[in-house]
Amino acid sequence: MAEDINAAPPFRRRVPEGDDRERLVCDSCGFIHYENPKIVVGSVARWGDRLLLCRRAIEPRRGYWTIPAGYMELAETSEEGARREAWEEARADLALDGLLAVYNIARISQVQLIYLARLTSDAVAAGPESAEVALVGWDDIPWDELAFPSVVWALRDYRRLLDRPGGLTGDFAPFGNPPGDRGDRRPAGL
Amino acid sequence: MAEDINAAPPFRRRVPEGDDRERLVCDSCGFIHYENPKIVVGSVARWGDRLLLCRRAIEPRRGYWTIPAGYMELAETSEEGARREAWEEARADLALDGLLAVYNIARISQVQLIYLARLTSDAVAAGPESAEVALVGWDDIPWDELAFPSVVWALRDYRRLLDRPGGLTGDFAPFGNPPGDRGDRRPAGL
Ligand SMILES: [Zn+2]
Numbered sequence: 001m002a003e004d005i006n007a008a009p010p011f012r013r014r015v016p017e018g019d020d021r022e023r024l025v026c027d028s029c030g031f032i033h034y035e036n037p038k039i040v041v042g043s044v045a046r047w048g049d050r051l052l053l054c055r056r057a058i059e060p061r062r063g064y065w066t067i068p069a070g071y072m073e074l075a076e077t078s079e080e081g082a083r084r085e086a087w088e089e090a091r092a093d094l095a096l097d098g099l100l101a102v103y104n105i106a107r108i109s110q111v112q113l114i115y116l117a118r119l120t121s122d123a124v125a126a127g128p129e130s131a132e133v134a135l136v137g138w139d140d141i142p143w144d145e146l147a148f149p150s151v152v153w154a155l156r157d158y159r160r161l162l163d164r165p166g167g168l169t170g171d172f173a174p175f176g177n178p179p180g181d182r183g184d185r186r187p188a189g190l
Numbered sequence: 191m192a193e194d195i196n197a198a199p200p201f202r203r204r205v206p207e208g209d210d211r212e213r214l215v216c217d218s219c220g221f222i223h224y225e226n227p228k229i230v231v232g233s234v235a236r237w238g239d240r241l242l243l244c245r246r247a248i249e250p251r252r253g254y255w256t257i258p259a260g261y262m263e264l265a266e267t268s269e270e271g272a273r274r275e276a277w278e279e280a281r282a283d284l285a286l287d288g289l290l291a292v293y294n295i296a297r298i299s300q301v302q303l304i305y306l307a308r309l310t311s312d313a314v315a316a317g318p319e320s321a322e323v324a325l326v327g328w329d330d331i332p333w334d335e336l337a338f339p340s341v342v343w344a345l346r347d348y349r350r351l352l353d354r355p356g357g358l359t360g361d362f363a364p365f366g367n368p369p370g371d372r373g374d375r376r377p378a379g380l
C-alpha cells in the first residue's frame with residue numbers, strides 16, 4: 001500500500017516558484033506533487049492477558065510478526081482506521097481504550113498512532129495480508145521475529161502501562177519514541 | 191500550503207488494476223497519485239496564564255485568530271513540526287509538555303496533533319503568515335473571531351486540563367473530537 005515514488009519517472013525534484021522547498025514536479029504536465037508525512041494507525045489489542053499478533057503475508061518483512069496496523073485512508077478518523085486495519089488483517093473487532101503511543105519514524109516521514117484496544121471476541125482469522133494470526137501471552141511473544149522496531153516499542157509500552165500503578169485503567173499519556181530516537185536510523189533487514 | 195487537488199487538470203479518478211479504491215491517475219503519464227490524510231501539528235502555547243494566538247494573514251480565514259499550527263513536513267517529527275510552526279508563525283520558541291489533543295477532521299482527511307507547550311520567552315512577533323500575534327488571557331480570547339472549530343476545541347480542552355485536579359502537571363490522556371463529531375460537517379465560513 002506504500003506510495004512508490006520510484007514509480008513516477010516523469011517527476012523531478014525542484015523548488016517551485018514561491019516555495020522554499022524541493023517538491024516533485026511532473027515534467028510532462030507541471031503538476032506539483034506535494035509529499036506529506038503518512039499516518040499509520042494500529043493497535044495493541046488484548047483478549048484477557050493475550051495480545052493479537054499477525055504474521056505478515058506481504059513485503060516488507062514477509063513472515064515476520066506485527067500488530068495490526070496500516071496506512072490511514074481518506075475520509076476516516078484515526079480510530080476508524082485502527083479498527084479497519086484490525087478487521088482487514090485479523091478479522092478482529094476492536095473496542096478502543098485510548099491512545100497508547102505516537103511514534104515518529106522521521107526516516108520515512110511516518111507518524112504512527114497506536115491505540116490500546118480490547119477484542120470483543122477471540123474469533124480472529126487471517127485476512128489477505130496475514131499468513132496467520134495468534135493471541136499470544138507475554139512470555140510467548142516472538143521478539144526475534146517482530147517485523148518493525150515500532151512493534152517492539154508498542155509491545156514494551158503496553159507492558160509499561162500494565163506495570164504502572166493503576167495498570168490499564170485511568171488516564172495515561174501516550175508513549176513516544178524511545179528517548180533520543182527520531183526514528184531516523186535504518187533498522188537491520190529494512 | 192494546502193495541496194490543491196483542483197490544480198491538477200490531467201488527473202482523473204479511477205480504480206487502478208489490483209486496487210480496491212479510486213485513485214487519482216495522471217492521464218498523460220499514468221502516474222498514480224495516492225492521496226493520504228494529512229497531519230497538522232500545532233500547539234496551545236502558554237506564557238504564564240496567557241496563550242499565544244496568531245491572526246492569520248493568509249487564506250483560508252484571513253483576519254481570524256488561530257493557535258500556531260500547520261502541515262507537518264517530510265523528515266521531521268511531529269514535535270519538531272509543532273515547534274517549527276510556532277517559530278514560522280509567531281517567532282516563538284517552545285518547550286513541549288505533552289500531547290494535548292488528537293483531532294480528526296474526516297471531511298478533509300486531516301489529523302491534528304496539538305501539543306501543550308510553554309513559551310521560553312515572551313518575545314514573540316508575527317511571521318510571514320501572521321498579521322499579528324498576541325499573548326491573550328482566558329477572558330480576552332476572541333471566541334467569535336477564531337479561525338477554525340478545532341481552535342475552539344483546543345482552547346476549551348486546554349481549559350479542561352487546567353481545571354482538573356492536578357491542573358497541567360502529571361500525566362493526561364490527549365483529548366479528542368467533541369463526542370459524536372467526526373469533523374465531517376462543513377463549518378460556516380469554510
Ligand atoms: Zn503530469
Ligand SMILES: [Zn+2]
Nearest residue numbers: 026216218219
Ligand atoms: Zn503525469
